[in-house]
Amino acid sequence: MKLIRYKRPELTAFDDIDRWFEEAFSNFGRWTSPIEGFTKSRLAAQPAADLYEDDDNYYVRYELPGVSKGDIKVELERNFLTLSGERKEKSNGEEKSFSFNRVVTVPEGIDGNKVAAKFQDGLLTVTLPKAEERKPKAISVK
Amino acid sequence: MTTAIANKGKTEVSTAQPESYYKPYYNVDSNEKNYEVRVYIPGVSKSGVEMSVDDDILSITGTRTDQAPEGWKALRRELSQANYRLQLQLNNEVDIEKITAKVADGVLTVHLPKSEAVKPRSIAVE
Numbered sequence: 001m002k003l004i005r006y007k008r009p010e011l012t013a014f015d016d017i018d019r020w021f022e023e024a025f026s027n028f029g030r031w032t033s034p035i036e037g038f039t040k041s042r043l044a045a046q047p048a049a050d051l052y053e054d055d056d057n058y059y060v061r062y063e064l065p066g067v068s069k070g071d072i073k074v075e076l077e078r079n080f081l082t083l084s085g086e087r088k089e090k091s092n093g094e095e096k097s098f099s100f101n102r103v104v105t106v107p108e109g110i111d112g113n114k115v116a117a118k119f120q121d122g123l124l125t126v127t128l129p130k131a132e133e134r135k136p137k138a139i140s141v142k
Numbered sequence: 143m144t145t146a147i148a149n150k151g152k153t154e155v156s157t158a159q160p161e162s163y164y165k166p167y168y169n170v171d172s173n174e175k176n177y178e179v180r181v182y183i184p185g186v187s188k189s190g191v192e193m194s195v196d197d198d199i200l201s202i203t204g205t206r207t208d209q210a211p212e213g214w215k216a217l218r219r220e221l222s223q224a225n226y227r228l229q230l231q232l233n234n235e236v237d238i239e240k241i242t243a244k245v246a247d248g249v250l251t252v253h254l255p256k257s258e259a260v261k262p263r264s265i266a267v268e
Contacts, residue, residue, distance in 0.1 A: 048220035054213045061210065063184040063221055065248030091171050122184030122248015123208050 047083065047102050055136060058128040060104055065122035074117050074126055081106050081126065109134035163227035166204065174262060177236065177254040183226045184248035185209075191245055193252070198232045200241075202250065235260040 052059040062083060064072065072085040084101045106128055114129045168181040183191070186204040194201050204226035210216070235257040243252045 049218075050210070050216065050221050051218040052210055052214035052216050054215065058217075059210075059214060061221065063248070065182040065184040066180075068247065089169075091169065119247075121187045121208055121245075122182070 045098070045100050047100050049083075049102060049104050051104065051106070053107075053130075056130060058106055058110065058130065060106065060126045060128070062102065062124045062126075063122060064100075064119070064124050067122070069119045072117075072119060072124060074115075074124075076106075076110070076112055076115055076128070079106050079108050079110065080104075081128070083124070083126075162224050163203075164222050164224040166226045166228055168228060168230075172256075175256060177234070177256065179230065179252040179254065181226075181228060181250040181252070182248065183245075183250055186226065186245070186248065186250075188245045191243070191250055193241075193243060195232070195238050195241070200230045200232055200252075200254075202226070202228045202230075202252075204250070 047062045047064060050059075050061040052061070060081060064085070064087070066089065067085060067087045071088065072083070075082045075084075081104045082101070083104075085099070087098045087100060089096045089098070109131045111129045111131045115126065117124060117126045119125075166181050166183050168179055171178045171180075181202060181204075183204040185206040185208045187207045190205040190207040192201075192203045192205075206223070206225055209223070232254070237255045237257045240255045241252065243250060245251075
């Protein structure tokens, strides 16, 4: 089981530099930081994802703050879960649009017909039910 | 000798836990009447947000209301689990009484009305 290779966005070299600036200037209490970009990676073109499992399901969670539900598209093709969509941002009267995209490889043996997604408070949770034959079963010893 | 120690009796045991906070990404816009701060706090609903103004510091704390349930076993983690904290110094005149805020889709929007003294005004040339 593996996910597509993904570089943690907050660990890129540029972000480190931004972070130093941010820390160096933070005490000035400026309204706008001198360098925009620190933690912007949270809103990256390739959103970060968590993968969980329990007995019945796999779960993939993404952070998509400021995205409206209607602008999110989730697709499962074989064991590739593709998230794509647009984040629309209004600032000073202009509307800007940023697209995002992320492919996650999920484990085999998912019941594709029962995949469900829920979006709440900027968190998208995709529930991928395990097919019956993949669920753990207790075997009684005779 | 033992009494010297015993007298100290009721010392309270500190139970403070180390806490780490994540500084959220935020945006500031302004127009003639307002400053608008947008703070990105995914995983926090309205009930998880606390805001206060102390002197000229606006403090925002966002406590995650949507954590992964106990029974889930993490196979891969990229997201931070930490709560959010942001402090902004209000170095412009803001009408503190009229600050309003709302939370939608993981974004906290704070409206800070500019106080009358700093609003732009036109000056008639005589």
